[in-house]
Amino acid sequence: MAGKRNGKRTTITLKEVAELSGVHASTVSRALNPATRSMVMPAVVERILKAAKKLGYQPDPVAASLRTGRSSLVGILVPDIANTVFAPILSGATERLDEQGYSVIVSDVGNEQGRQIDLVAKLMARRVDGLILATVSRDDPLVAYCIERNLPAVLVNRAETQSRLSAVVSDDALGMQLAVDHLSELGHKRIAHLAGPTRHSTGFLRRRGFAQAMAANGFDAAAAPCEVADAFTREAGAVAMRRLLDTHRGITAIAAANDLLALGAYDVLHERGLSCPGAISIIGHNDMPLVDMVAPALTTIRISHREMGRQAADLLHQAIEQPDAPARNVVLPPKLIVRKSTAAPPSTK
Amino acid sequence: MAGKRNGKRTTITLKEVAELSGVHASTVSRALNPATRSMVMPAVVERILKAAKKLGYQPDPVAASLRTGRSSLVGILVPDIANTVFAPILSGATERLDEQGYSVIVSDVGNEQGRQIDLVAKLMARRVDGLILATVSRDDPLVAYCIERNLPAVLVNRAETQSRLSAVVSDDALGMQLAVDHLSELGHKRIAHLAGPTRHSTGFLRRRGFAQAMAANGFDAAAAPCEVADAFTREAGAVAMRRLLDTHRGITAIAAANDLLALGAYDVLHERGLSCPGAISIIGHNDMPLVDMVAPALTTIRISHREMGRQAADLLHQAIEQPDAPARNVVLPPKLIVRKSTAAPPSTK
DNA sequence: AGCGGCCTTGCAATCGATTGTTCCGCGGAA
DNA sequence: TTCCGCGGAACAATCGATTGCAAGGCCGCT
Known part of the structure; x- marks a missing residue:
């Protein structure tokens, strides 16, 4: 029944390949697996490979997974697939994981914490080999959950305070330094x-x-105006x-923690009839798609999210292969x- | 070994639940499955449920999948995860599929046709219950491939010429009518x-x-200027x-087949120092995120891609439950x- | 010449749930 | 009283690949 979608086409199994090549199924298994291939005589290997190709044999990952406990599946948890920041991460990660032979189960978490743990439990039941987490907060119970259960996992974009798991993040401190330096060089004081x-x-760092x-630029950091948005959205911004x-x-420039917040700031400038960069300069963070098209084109700090996803995939692969290696951070x-959204401040009179 | 991630924590199986409740594993299986529960005496069912809860039993989907050939997995093929049009489709689809108990394997196809078939073959090996295809061209061999193999599948966003599979698409003819009517009402002639x-x-329709x-607006359709872009990208636009x-x-207005093409058109207007909508009005298609922020804010035809994804999930669920039901089209x-990108044409002199 | 060891292959158990078949015991009907 | 039928539960086969163990053959060494 299984593997048979209709009357005629039956999936071919190891045993059938074995019969055609005149050996036992276990030998076929060994011959087909590069890691155990050396146990089988080269001539026999060749015969088996030929038979397998002739029959169009495709191994059944489900059966293999049942036996081995591994699945070649990894789960990726994202806060919101549709978010233009996470989409490239996903894209880069799946690209690389695909090369490494993994398939990717994507889970859009929404925002409830409990749900997140449930989702991971479900993924574990499916025997995922590892997890890429783009969702964690700075101190997230999910991290402990994975560690306790020996489930390989890496963080991406957002890190946690203790570095218990490998992570790939952008250098947020450097990013803000680039932003402030730029504004300072333009002559902004406030x-x-x-x-x-x-x-x-990301918000914290x-x-x-x-x-x-x-x-570092000689300002009184404690006195610098700062407001915290509730979320990384245009509205909250x-x-x-x-x-x-x-x-x-007297504010003449704003360094936003994120492009969406910067766009929210644009909206407010519009409301109030303030020009950008004439009255106020704005710099974002991320360089997400299309921010070069908004008016004025947004000056921002570019993060290569796709590259981030790729590196996360690599880290996860390593974490799966060597579960006891120490966590590594890639920055x-x-x-x-x-x-066009940054310029010299209006001349004070 | 399988299901055991470390020394102490062993996953509990049906058999252990069976022992605790003093019945055979098969009885536990039937008691736990709502469809077969009626075969077991209510008192016994209750005892079993209690034991299962006490042990924290979680069924192993891998084992179940091996036996039944079903997997509660569906595959989604997208041309590009990072594309802001497909991300919401993915988001809507995973949301609904999750409610229905499916997990989602996402495959980013890239563009090679052969690769697409390979990917589907791999997904079939994983015993996916069905497929959502956002990638098909108007006449795509992939459709025949799925049908031949009795693999439930539905199309989303893009349809094929013959309606062999269920599909959910936007009413493209209506969309263009809205666009042209709007431009015509503004007074555009060319x-x-x-x-x-x-x-x-999408391109064709x-x-x-x-x-x-x-x-319909009284123009000579055959004489209307038209250029075909090679791809749905800003550059090709x-x-x-x-x-x-x-x-x-003498063109005064442009109806683009897609927002990205419209943005490409913006780029060219910039190059040539033409104003929009002063010199030329532009209307897009899709209403993807952020096109309200570009300058000028893009007039466009809104398609609810998230809703599209949801409906596709529903159609797929039906296709899986009733494989022989006829294909349905949701439009x-x-x-x-x-x-702000459309206005009356410049007054001719 | 005999024996130990290695190389190659076969055998069979195993992963965990599902399901067709069998079996048991009890109640009702002849 | 006996037999049939049936509800309810146990038994066992099955899905397909993997892998520890056993077995057989050949080679080399003493």
Whole structure:
């Protein structure tokens, strides 16, 4: 019944290949597996390979998985597939994992924590070999959950505070430094930060990076205006931006923790009839698709999310192969992309 | 060995639940499956359920899959995960499939045809219960491949010429009609079409829809300027747009087959110092994220891709449950979204 | 010449759930 | 009272690949 989708076409099994080549199924198994191939005489191997090709044999991963406990499946947890930041990560990761022979089960988590653990439990039941997590907060119970169960996992984009698992992230401190340096060089004196949620490492580290960069540029970091958005969305960015403008005077430049927050800031400038970069310069973070098309084209810090996904795939592969190797952190360097949303501050009179 | 990730934690099997409740494993299996539960005495069912809960029993989908040939897995083939059009489709589909108890394997196809068939073969080996295809061209061998192998599949976004499989698409003819009507009402007389590749139903049907809509508005459809882009990308859109402007005079409005093509057209207007909508009005198709932020904000035809994904999931579920039911087509109505890229034509002198 | 060991292959158990078949015991009907 | 039937549960085969173990043959060494 299994493997038989209709009347005529039956899937061919190891045993059939064995019969055709006149050996036992176990020998076929060994001959087909590169790791055990050396146990079989070369001449026999060749005969078996020929028979397998002739029959069009395709191994059944389900049966193999049952026996071995491995599955060549990895799960990827993303907060939101449709988010233009996570899509390239997914894309890069699946590309590389595919090369390595894994198939990818994608889980869109939504936002509930409990659900996240449930999803992982379901993936474990499916015998996934490992997990790529793009969802974790700075201190996430999910990490402990995976470690306790010896499930290989790596983090991507967002890291956790303790580095218990391998992770690939952007250098958020450097990113903010590039941003602040750029604004400072343009002559800005009153630079504000539109921060992201601090439960995520990106929000937290970029905020800290902003403070450090301000200090490095000779500003009083503690006095620098800063508002925290509830989420990395355009709407939350707009809300925080309004607070920022309402409670602080004389801001001429804004370093946002994220492009969507920056776009939310754009919306508020529109509302209030302020020009960008005439009245206020804005710099984003991520360089997500199409931000070069908005008006004004957004100056931002580019992160190669696709590359991030690829590296995460590599790290996961290693974590699966060598479960006891120590966690490694890969930090990718971001890059300043200057467009039209930043300029010298309006001349003060 | 299998199911045992470390020393202490062993997964519990049916047999252990059976021992605890004093019955045979097969009885446990029947008691746990709602469909066969009636074969077991209610009192025994209750005892078994209690034991299962106590042990924290979780059925092994791999073993079940081996036996039954079903897997609760579905594959989704997309041309490009990172494409902002396909991401919401994926998102909507996974959301609904998750509710229905399926997990989703995502395959990013790239563009080679052969590779596509290989991927499907691999998915079939994994015993996927069905497929959602967002990749097919108007006449795609992949469709025949699935049908021959009795693999339930549905199409999304792009349809094929013969309706052999269920599909959910946008009403492309209506979309173009909305676009042309809008431009015509604004007073445009010389309306051009920036078409997409005609090997895809979207490119083909929108082009035909454009011609029909032009005729309906009293224009000579055959004489209307039209250039076909090689791909649904910004770059290809720019190339086609240059051809359009170089070979036709007096165009005042452009109906693009897709937002990315429209953005490519923006690029060309920039190059040539033409204003939009001052000199030329442009209308897109899809309403993908952020096109409200570009300058000028893009007037476009909105398609709810997320809803498309959801409906595709429903259709697939039906196709799996009733493999012999006839193919159904779901056509979603698109909607005109007026923004800033369309206006009355420049007054002719 | 005999024996130990290695190389190659076959045998059979195993992974865990599902399901066709068998078996048992009890109640009702002849 | 006996037999049939049936509900309910156990038994065992099965899905297909993997792998520890056993067996057989050949070679070399003493």
